[in-house]
Amino acid sequence: MKYARIEVRDKKGIYDAVAENLKTDIRDINIKNIKEIEYVQVYTLEGDFSKKELTLMAKEVLTDKVSQESNTSGGFSHARSKNVHVIEIAYNPGVMDPVSESAMKAARDMGIKSIEKGATSKKYVISGNLTSLQIKNITDKLLYNKIVQHVTDPNEKEKHLSSYSFKRVEVDLANATERKLAKISKEGQLYLNLTEMKGIQKYFRKLKRNPTDCELETIAQTWSEHCKHKTMMGSISYNKKLYRNLLKETVMKVTKDLKKDWCVSVFKDNAGIIKFDAKNNICFKVETHNHPSALEPYGGAETGIGGVIRDPMGTGLGAKPIINTDIFCFGHPDMKVSEVPKGALHPKRVLKGVVSGVRDYGNKMGIPTVNGAVCFDERYIGNPLVFCGNVGILPAKFSFKKVSPGDLIVVVGGRTGRDGIHGATFSSAELTKDSETVSSTAVQIGNPITEKKVLDTLLVARDLGLYDSITDCGAGGLSSAVGEMGEETGADVDLDKAPLKYKGLTPWEIWISEAQERMVLAVKPKKLRKLMKIFDSEDVEATVIGTFTNTKKLRLYYKGNICSDLDMSFIHGGLPKITRKAVWKPKKQDKKALPVKNKNLANDLVKVLSTWNVCSKEWIIRQYDHEVQGGSVLKPLIGEDNDGPADASVTRPILNGSKGIVLSNGISPGYGDIDPYWMAASAIDEALRQIVAVGGDVSKVALLDNFCWGNTDKPDQLGGLVRASQACYDMAKVYGTPFISGKDSLNNEFNTGKGTVSIPPTLLISAIGVVKNVRKTITSDVKTPGSKLYILGKTFQELGASQYFTVKGKNGGAVPKVNPEKSLKLMKKVASCIQKGLITSAHDCSEGGLGTCLSEMLFSGGFGAKVTLKNVPKEPMIKRDDVLLFSESNSRFIVEVPAEKSKIFEKEMKGLPKGLLGEVVKGKELCITGLNGKSIIRIHINILKKNWKKPFKRLMHEES
Amino acid sequence: MKKVRTLILRTGGTNCDKETAHAFEISGSGADLVHINTLIRNKSMLDKYHILAIPGGFTYGDDIASGKILANELKFNLKQPLTRFISKGKLVIGICNGFQVLVKMGFLPNIENKKSIDVESTLSLNDSGKFIDKWVYLKKSLESKCCWTKTLPEVVYLPIAHAEGKFIPKNKKVLKFLNDNKQIVFRYTDRLGKDEEKGFNPNGSVDHIAGICDHTGRILGMMPHPERHVSYLQHPNWRRRKKSDKELGIGLEIFKNGVEYMRNKL
Structure with a gap:
């Protein structure tokens, strides 16, 4: 050698x-x-x-x-x-x-x-x-x-891994005291609570034996918060009300109540499925990969996007991934190096690592990233949030799957290794300065080309009808994948058959490893040869590792030795019910709280535009391929110089077709500190506004929820979660927008050694809709000098947690609320005016308020405007120009209407809150007069744009 | 009439194959997606085709260097059939990763009609050190001998999406040869085609080179993606353009030129 x-x-x-x-x-x-x-x-x-x-x-x-x-x-x-x-x-x-x-x-x-x-x-x-x-x-x-x-150490000797020979390991539960049970859970990184451990003890006492290590691991994976959503699916007492299953009684209930015939499969499969056209359906899934990204931003984000791409691939009989969307929450990337708490990485390093990870995996898979968002708050320093989403398209006839007893279990793609052990249970742990040593095996590096090869061959096999069912290996690895697929039937698995990256893995490690790029198929024996030939022809590894049975049992073998023999009914239904307590103390909101007014509002506008939350994210966006597959017809950067911020994205998945997919995200973590109910309502309204602003139709929009919370064992944290869930029901019911899939990630806390920092309660709402004709969609950049600018929707004095207050260092204030009935009415009208060609640009008025919204439309379009605040529809208490400029009230748009169509437009809008702001001018100056008719802002749009671009340019040393 | 047939070569990590096939199809060619393993097993199948397209993507992850492993695989397994294909007067196009492959095999620029093909240039990491997706203006070299670009206007608007697109010739002699031999097809430019704007070169390419052809003019390699601009709806600013501009995307011209050229030879 x-x-x-x-x-x-x-x-x-x-x-x-x-x-x-x-x-x-x-x-x-x-x-x-x-x-x-x-x-x-x-x-x-x-x-x-x-x-x-x-x-x-x-x-x-x-x-x-x-x-x-x-x-x-x-x-x-x-x-x-x-x-x-x-x-x-x-x-x-x-x-x-x-x-x-x-x-x-x-x-x-x-x-x-x-x-x-x-x-x-x-x-x-x-x-x-x-x-x-x-x-x-x-x-x-x-x-x-x-x-x-x-x-590396030049003197280092190559370490050789030794091989494994079978030894049955049992864990003594039969005689364990409560203290011992807690210890077993903690030391084994099972993250099961005492009630759950006792439930397992009881099951095995009945069987008159102890569990094997493999059995205990299987139960811990299946019962993990990550896989089972036991908090949101569990029972909660709140305000004298008892929710038996919070999710089923709120988020999932809307969908049931709304009964939309275009919802094909909801909350069942790896992604929610809706109809696209006569032949095709589309599916959508968003999930988080927070804890791994905190420890290893590149690998964590890479496997986050890699994992969510496998969701559509494993939905129905397999969808082709066509769109990525990514939303991140970080600490401020310009914070002082010396102020970063021990055990946490600097937010700039996290940001760069996460962006590179998503970039490398998404780009190499050949999937366009067309939409996203980034939020900043110091509480995300130790526990950043990384949401990755993927949309797939599949022929309607392939939307369902069914495992039959006798089907072979085939694992396809990457090999199994020791990477990603305990990922599912680790996601339930609080991050601490020691997490990087305790949980290092939970983090992995991906190989996108392996996944791309699986995808290429899988779709061929799907079209030939060579398998009955499919799912991806995600959290919990084979344990989750085979466990879920075989829930109704039973399964026998020979763990030693699984192809390994290297020798030495114990049976339970093989069983729960979260090694990437693997899919599990159920295959009729007579179709096996043909299937294997397809995989083989493009160098994709596929291996039979077992059979689905009719025993309703999960039996695992290693070289003929049995290492697990569990009832499927216990694995999936044995989780003891716990009633958790939730409380919520409303915060006092002083609506009248306002900062000292600056004479020069232009300065404030510039400052708001250059906050981390509002500023340009072009540095990130350009690193993602948003053109691959050729379907992108409304791109993330828009306007005369292709650098303005777009609202929703529009994708035309069939290259000679007219139909399009509209996609947007709503997220506003700051509001959650005041009231998670209105935070959730705002996120939904924002996501829908973005869809409407590009010409989408609210009556065909489906939603996804992603809750990221702190430790919900704390009753006040749980109270916030209940309120946010309730808002999801209340809003979506009125809007008529069903939820089709979702995910939650709880326990997002970081222990600095001095105390625990909880992330702000964060709900991401992702919205997806279908438009008939992409040619009728519009962008937000103003198009023509001389056209009229209107503000639609009413402005309230709602500046709590606004960008303006942040800039001013002001606390207090009221959170933006939503009146969904009124909002819906306005959205429908805006949509119909866009269809009729009355509106040539529209922009969603959100973070940074009217001032930001208007600036973005103008500097994207390359024209100035003459504007007055006099006609802005408002509640009577508003007396100040800065409130009108920066209040973040929901349900508002600014639109551009061709001068010759303004009369018809005003007629159309009759009875709805609208105000003529002014008109687009040929020059490059934005001139705003205030409530008293005097000039309050005169500024060149290039200065606005420059300041809006400045934060990332400065951070990345790209200032020219 | 006989139909022009295009083989779109794919392997692990190819990802612009379907839209490239679409571009050839609407240009009047038949287009088949063929995996490299199939082609290696059945080398003579290449003879049935008139055009070979190596599409964009990240073949084998662009590990080691972009396009390198596929270039190596082609060189050691398919060099003869490929040389035969080219010597018969047929066409080859390499887009983005395909361009990288052709350059790293030495099929581009292939400045002289030599027996042994050698590597004369490379495409390396952008000066920014990162991947970039951006629409760019390209100036067509009017005297270029390339048969793929005959009907294109002087300034063309197409997207780039790459991390390793910085063209570097081996030495000054190669660059001079490329110029003298009319093998430079596209250069990055500003929107007026006058090179006046600062920063129009997105990757640091020597002499702003974005695309080149071989000494015959029949092999074209380019970093920008013409297959991503075959419909006006793909233009980033179609909503701001005059009605008269709302026709097919300018990238389609390239495919049409190629197909037309071969059709005339059938």
């Missing part, structure tokens, strides 16, 4: 973007004395190859002849000096290393069969007069993440 080390670096004179970006990042952490950085890609090969083969490999495959040079004899030499620091980063054993897998493929393509193993690492040669502490800071903060990587 030989080992070889191949080093590759850029030739002198070639601009090294990796090294240059690293230099900037190092300056960011206040280390200024870097002279030079050299970046070296390292490949380590193992096998019986000849010198000639090694050279061929290095020259032909690993090195770019034009821009790079390589060294195959131990590595490049570097000046030995105390000012030259060499740091090499490699993956931890067992972590996915996609590049080395591809390098091995390239070797095989050249006829080199002798390379048995490959690994990659990255070497940085940093020159500069640096202290060892500075080197440590650069290494820890920028070069690697110990969750998945390590700094």
